[in-house]
Amino acid sequence: MEEVCLNGEPLFDESNEADIEGNSSVAEHILESLNSQPNNSPLPTVGLEFDSFEEVYNFYNIFAKEQGFGIRVSNSWFKSKKKERYRAKLSCSSAGFKKKSEANNPRPETRTGCPAMIVIRLVESKRWRIVEVELQHNHQVSPQSKRFYKSHKKMILEASKSQPPPEPVTEVHTIKLYRTTVMNVDYNGYSNFEESHDTNFDKLKYLELREGDSSSIYNYFCRMKLTDPNFFYLFDIDDGGHLKNVFWADSRSRIAYNYFNDTVTIDTTCLANKYETPLISFVGVNHHGHSVLLGCGFLGHESVDYFVWIFRAWLKCMIGRPPHVVITDQCKPLQIAVAQVFPHAHHCYSLQYIMRRVPEKLGGLQGYEAIKRLLYNAVYESLKIVEFESSWAEMIKCHRLGNNKWLQTLYRDRQLWVPVYLKDASFVGLVPTKETEGLTAFFDEYVHKHTSFKEFLDKYNLALHRKHLKEAMVDLESRNASFELKTRCNFEVQLAKVYTKEIFEKFQSEVEGMYSCFNTRQINANGSIITYIVEERVGAEGNEKGIKSFEVLYETTELDIRCICSLFNYKGYLCRHALNVLNYNGIEEIPSRYILHRWKKDFKQTFNQFHVSDNSDTYNPVHFYTDLFNNALPVLEVGAQSQELYMFALKELQELLDKFEIDDNNNVNN
Numbered sequence: 205m206e207e208v209c210l211n212g213e214p215l216f217d218e219s220n221e222a223d224i225e226g227n228s229s230v231a232e233h234i235l236e237s238l239n240s241q242p243n244n245s246p247l248p249t250v251g252l253e254f255d256s257f258e259e260v261y262n263f264y265n266i267f268a269k270e271q272g273f274g275i276r277v278s279n280s281w282f283k284s285k286k287k288e289r290y291r292a293k294l295s296c297s298s299a300g301f302k303k304k305s306e307a308n309n310p311r312p313e314t315r316t317g318c319p320a321m322i323v324i325r326l327v328e329s330k331r332w333r334i335v336e337v338e339l340q341h342n343h344q345v346s347p348q349s350k351r352f353y354k355s356h357k358k359m360i361l362e363a364s365k366s367q368p369p370p371e372p373v374t375e376v377h378t379i380k381l382y383r384t385t386v387m388n389v390d391y392n393g394y395s396n397f398e399e400s401h402d403t404n405f406d407k408l409k410y411l412e413l414r415e416g417d418s419s420s421i422y423n424y425f426c427r428m429k430l431t432d433p434n435f436f437y438l439f440d441i442d443d444g445g446h447l448k449n450v451f452w453a454d455s456r457s458r459i460a461y462n463y464f465n466d467t468v469t470i471d472t473t474c475l476a477n478k479y480e481t482p483l484i485s486f487v488g489v490n491h492h493g494h495s496v497l498l499g500c501g502f503l504g505h506e507s508v509d510y511f512v513w514i515f516r517a518w519l520k521c522m523i524g525r526p527p528h529v530v531i532t533d534q535c536k537p538l539q540i541a542v543a544q545v546f547p548h549a550h551h552c553y554s555l556q557y558i559m560r561r562v563p564e565k566l567g568g569l570q571g572y573e574a575i576k577r578l579l580y581n582a583v584y585e586s587l588k589i590v591e592f593e594s595s596w597a598e599m600i601k602c603h604r605l606g607n608n609k610w611l612q613t614l615y616r617d618r619q620l621w622v623p624v625y626l627k628d629a630s631f632v633g634l635v636p637t638k639e640t641e642g643l644t645a646f647f648d649e650y651v652h653k654h655t656s657f658k659e660f661l662d663k664y665n666l667a668l669h670r671k672h673l674k675e676a677m678v679d680l681e682s683r684n685a686s687f688e689l690k691t692r693c694n695f696e697v698q699l700a701k702v703y704t705k706e707i708f709e710k711f712q713s714e715v716e717g718m719y720s721c722f723n724t725r726q727i728n729a730n731g732s733i734i735t736y737i738v739e740e741r742v743g744a745e746g747n748e749k750g751i752k753s754f755e756v757l758y759e760t761t762e763l764d765i766r767c768i769c770s771l772f773n774y775k776g777y778l779c780r781h782a783l784n785v786l787n788y789n790g791i792e793e794i795p796s797r798y799i800l801h802r803w804k805k806d807f808k809q810t811f812n813q814f815h816v817s818d819n820s821d822t823y824n825p826v827h828f829y830t831d832l833f834n835n836a837l838p839v840l841e842v843g844a845q846s847q848e849l850y851m852f853a854l855k856e857l858q859e860l861l862d863k864f865e866i867d868d869n870n871n872v873n874n
Contacts, residue, residue, distance in 0.1 A: 217461060246426045247339070248322045253331045253433060260324050260332045264294050265355050272345040273297065274353025278321070284778065289326070295352060296320040298343055316343045352707065409505030411482070413657060420658040434458060436521045440504075440513050449510055451517035453486075453499035456672065461498045461522045463808065464488040468498060468527040468633050469554065470542075473645055475506055476533055479653050481660045484517055487529075487646050489632050491807045492678050492706040495646045497668065498522075502657070511541030519545060529629050531774065533557045534617070550629045553621035555583070556642040565610045575603050580639050587754070587768050588622045627770040635774050646671075681705055682805040691715055694792045695783055699799065706802040707777065707784035714771070717780035724788045732760045736788070738767075738781040754781040763795045778802045 246252075248267060259306040261277075268275045274297035280429075281291035298318040323336035336557035358669045413421075428435040432455050440449035467489065474483040484496040499521060501514045519526060532538050534557075542551045559580075566575055582595035596615065603613055619625040623635055636642045650663040682704040689696055696715045700708060721740045736756045743750055755768040765786065771779035778786075778798050786794070801807055843853030 205451045211541070230306050239442070246423075246430070248334055248337050249430070250334055250337055252325070252430060253333045254324075255331060257292065257332055260293065260322075260334070264322055268353075269356050270347055272347050273318075273320070273341065274355045276355065291323070291325045293323050294320055296341060297355065298341070317597060318342050347782055364451060387561075406737065409507070409510070410442065410448045411450070411502055411504045411657075413447065417657040418447065420661055421447075424661045424664075425452065428452075438517045440517075448504040449501060449513050449517075451501040451514050451521070452667070453518070453521050456496050456668065457486075458521065460488065460490070460496045461525075463740075464490055464498075465522070465525060465527055466802070467529040467531070467628065467634050469531040469536070469634055469643075471645060472506075472535060472538065474501075474651060475555075476535070477653065479651065480653050481646065481651060483651060483656055484514060484644055484659065487643075489634060489643075490675060491802055491804065492675065492682070492704050493710070494675065494678075494706070494802075495643050495673075496673070496675075497646055500664075506537055508540045508544075511538055513543055515541055515545040529631060529634075531631075531634055534613070551620070552626055552629070552635075553617065555621050555623065556636055558621055559583070559636075559639065566608075569603070569605075571603055575599060575605070578602070583622060584637065584639055586622075589624055592618075592624050592677065593623060616680075620699065623770075623774065626771055627775065630776070631774050633799075637769075637771065637774050669689065678705060679805075687712075692717065693783075693787075694818055695786075695794055698793050702799060702805070703777075703803050704805045704807075710775070711777045714778065714780045716781060718787070720782050721780055721784045724784050734758045734760065736785050738784050740781065751752045756781050756785045758785050758789065760789070763791065765795075766796070772798060776803060 246267075248264060254263060260273075265275055275294055276297050276299075277292060278295035278299055280289050292483070293812050296318040298314070298316045299321060301315050301317055302697050304783070306687075319338050320341045321336075321338050322334050324332045325335045327333045329863070338396060351774060397749065425435070428437075434455040435452070436454075437450070437452035439447060441447055441449075455695070465488070469487045470483040471487055473479075474481060482503045484501045484503050487495050488498050490496040499518045501512060503510055526546045526549055528549060530542050530546055530551045531554050532542060532551070534553050534737040539551070562579065566579075569575060578595065578599035582592050582599060586592035595616075600606055614621070623637060626635060634643065645669055648661075650667045651660055654664075685705060687700045687708055688703065689700060691711060693715050696712060698713055703711060715742075720742075721738050723737075723739045725737055726734055727737050735756075736758060738754045738756055740752050740754060741750070742752045742764055757764075757766045759765070765778070765782045767779050767781045769779050769781060771777070772782070777800070777803050778794060783794075801810070804810070839853055839857075843849050
């Protein structure tokens, strides 16, 4: 099992059974409790890999406990110079036969020469792989066995420290055999856990699992690890064996973060709304402007320590690279944890989340519709801080809202969520500039208030499959489609060749919006910096349109441009006002600095041109995966263009996989 801290070196003497210290009835109760657990461990299988020798030993030991036999290390191979183990054989404790004893009263022979075993080998990736398996025993084994095997002694002693649960509301399964607290996971995903000495840590809070939930979590992670070697997960378990927090991320999420790590939303909607599944999601934005999953977790309690744990788990999973911008809800412990784990990130509150709470918080007030209209006007229409302050004060005064606690809190934290205060950060579409905008939650269709852990995990792969399929389809559409041009503007022609379909359509609306702008005039010049005013007719169709003025700064030598509406910072493409000023100055193409690579249709293929790989971490499987994925993408792109190219690419890939299999078999036999 990856990322789970093991309890020390699991090497014991070779006698078959162990004496249990203390009251024998207690020991019998403990063993009974352990044996009553469902047989959930996956079968030892050739090809299954582990991060360390201890990890594979513990895996086989748990399997053996559930089947009713003990294990021991029957053979080990070491490199002569380094004394480093590179191959081992783990056998049933009844394997082989003891040497003949010359004692007067020798112990009776208990071994049977049992053939059950696994052979493991250290492979090039510095992981331990099972290369040989024999499951059959030549003696009777039973999960109901009450024998105390030496290899199980440590598990039993660990379980004896735990208090039995008062009611079977929360389960204690195999995951109870592991303990984690504050971790230090290296960049390969290998674990190096240390005990937390934080006396304020709340040890009474943990995930409330229904019957079958914990086995579903354990089995799901085991299945994922088998099919996805770069699947990363961590369990946070207290001294009593209770599961407090869980974090995981699959290969696609880890690779996606490699591309889209600039701005991340930490979605705690399920926590805020007290869902049965306390899901926390890390979500970014891909090159189509769609949400992309960057990791998930289950949180046992909304406290600073718990948030810190899961943030650190996510950060270590993502090779220690923090995002530039972090967006969360208003939860105070969440804010403190973000400051601790991501001290250099720009942290702000989700405007979308705040505005969704307006009906709940203000709906019962007299004159609610008028209050809502003034609030929306202050938030979405203010171009300058002074405008927001004036509009907010008017709302408070006109409706006597000075004592409203929620509005007081919002105003106190205004620099964390009001767009006019956030113009210096890049939000790539995660800050709505209109009340009708906003991304749908990643798992919106797959989780509701009473979704159980088991039900969510059953739907998790379906959700990811549909999202990945959608991305693949829009990738294909962006590459092959000829976008319909709606104007004669050169800017539209220029970016129709560059942007993905979704982003181009958003930019296209700005090009069309240039025709609602008029009276572009210069009002000031300071050296090469010129200030313009662009007037725009605003308002919905059918309603009387007003006129709004936008200030645009233009630097003539470097072709730098900035509009007071800050659409480029919020969305990542230029606004109609800036386009008007460029056009006014005879500029026919948008400067390259205002064409973000992350919006380009070939962004993933050309990613390595803008991000030089660091080869210092030689044995980093995520590094391998990322490089291979990036280099394979052009093959996928070309291969999907026609039936002929598809069949050719498929044939070549299959031949390559066959070669890998031959080479792998040769390495195993060496």
